[in-house]
Amino acid sequence: MAIREILRMGHPLLRQQAAPVTAFDTAELHALLADMHDTMEAAQGAGLAAPQIGVSLQVVVFGVRANPRYPEAEQVPYTVLINPRIEALDDVMVDGWEGCLSVPGLRGVVPRHARIRYTGRDAAGALIDRSVEGFHARVVQHECDHLVGVLYPMRMTDLGLLGYTSVLFPAMAPDQDD
Ligand code: NI
Numbered sequence: 001m002a003i004r005e006i007l008r009m010g011h012p013l014l015r016q017q018a019a020p021v022t023a024f025d026t027a028e029l030h031a032l033l034a035d036m037h038d039t040m041e042a043a044q045g046a047g048l049a050a051p052q053i054g055v056s057l058q059v060v061v062f063g064v065r066a067n068p069r070y071p072e073a074e075q076v077p078y079t080v081l082i083n084p085r086i087e088a089l090d091d092v093m094v095d096g097w098e099g100c101l102s103v104p105g106l107r108g109v110v111p112r113h114a115r116i117r118y119t120g121r122d123a124a125g126a127l128i129d130r131s132v133e134g135f136h137a138r139v140v141q142h143e144c145d146h147l148v149g150v151l152y153p154m155r156m157t158d159l160g161l162l163g164y165t166s167v168l169f170p171a172m173a174p175d176q177d178d
Contacts, residue, residue: 003042004035004053006101014102015149018049018056020083024125029059033080033123036061045101046076047139049146052102058083060143064135076136081128084120084144088113089131096138098152099165107168109161110152112141 007014021029032055040048040061047062063078092114099107115133118140122128132140142152153162165172 002035002038004039006039006043006048006052007054009100009103009151009153011102013051013054013056014146014151016051016056017149018051018058018147020058021121024082024121025123029123032057032059033061037078040101043101047143048101049143051146051149058147060084060140060147062139062143064139074135076139079128080123081118081140081143082121082123084118084140084147086113086116086118086141086144089115089117094138096135098138098142100142100152102146103151103153105164105166106153106162107165108153108156108163109158110138110142110155111157112138112155116140118144 023029032050035053036048036050036059039053046064047060050057050059060081061079062076062081064074064076066075093111094114095109095111097107098110114137115131116137117129117131119127119129145152145155156162
């Protein structure tokens, strides 16, 4: 379909609560999902939320094959998740480095729930219900935060651990600098 412009931090749409999707398996929804997929792939992202391309709906996509931006991350199946809900499975929090396509060039350490259950719908409206941990849990929490107007720096507890990717991780290729 199309690679869309990714809004960057400071755009008011990234601070908005997104609206739930009410109609599934529509041409409009499939077109949005195709654009999100293409935009995420082109940017080598681990995930993308609809508000990042200017659509304030509760839609996220994520997935990690062997992603050069996250060389240590485990693989996560490509997933379309609509109207998501997250619950923490226990009180354990873990710190980990995150980047965001809306905050290019930076990485920061963000505490997230180690184990979560997430539910939602796929493009056809079928129920998704998964319990996950590790990077999978992290990416889902990061993407779903976009649906409530939260960017990862807002979740950081130590802004001393926010820095430029090229300085923090100089071995990474320049085109992975976001
Ligand atoms: Ni993000």
